[in-house]
Amino acid sequence: MFFPHVRSSLWEPLNEIERLRRSLNAALSGSRQEPSLLAEFPAVNVWTSDEGAFITAEVPGVDCGDLEASVINQTLTITGRRQPIEVADGGRLHRQERWEGEFSRSLELPFRVDPAGLEATISKGVLRIKAPRAAEEKPRKIKVKSA
């Protein structure tokens, strides 16, 4: 072996430059997504409270039949697919920016949820999931007695 010090996962300077260029472009032009998160789809927002979590994700153009959300322990998984646009015979594509195909996204919630109380709705291309906290995970107030 000529280069015994080279690790199996090669450092690829060109990939690094490309990654840097993308995050710089995104930062300078006011992209909606955080540059470090560009690879993850769909982007999600999560709110939490004592009662549970509220999760939203932008999935425009995805039919509710093509979308699935599931929870295992504390991990919420959103999978789905978006149908490609149909360009009629003889049609020409001038610009294609929208993605198509399948996606899968998992995220870990800060607590276990009650699977029976899960609620997911989709409207105007926005997915909303309500995930109530499992009863045993709800914070309990302890009364302080004076002795």
Added chain:
Amino acid sequence: MTTRTRERESERSAVQSPEVLERGKTGRVYVPLTDIYETADDIIVVADMPGVDDKSVDVTLEKNVLTIEGVVHPEIAESYTKALCEYRVGDYRRVFILPNEVDRDGIQASVKNGVLRVVLPKSSEAKVKRIKVKAQ
């Protein structure tokens, strides 16, 4: 899929028009990701505008400049605190210059699942005329 999404995301903001920054209303304005294709009869514009419905979207055509605008009302989850924020919510605006003359009366726009679709029929002069070549 992952790399494609990434490429698309970097394009998402590539065509921001400067006038966006000068409007009176406050709040963020984003450039929707858009596909454009052309058939023999129509030009079709498809734009991702999650959070927008038929009442909150505006499509205008002035000469050959097509403007699409959408208003999104950000939702506030009361009594919740934000734990993770990967995307931000705002209005949409994007301006296109159309390549061909368009039949203004025949324009149709529809919104489904947060995707705007505008069908612009070509005017008869702009349609490609095919000339038959005869064998002699």
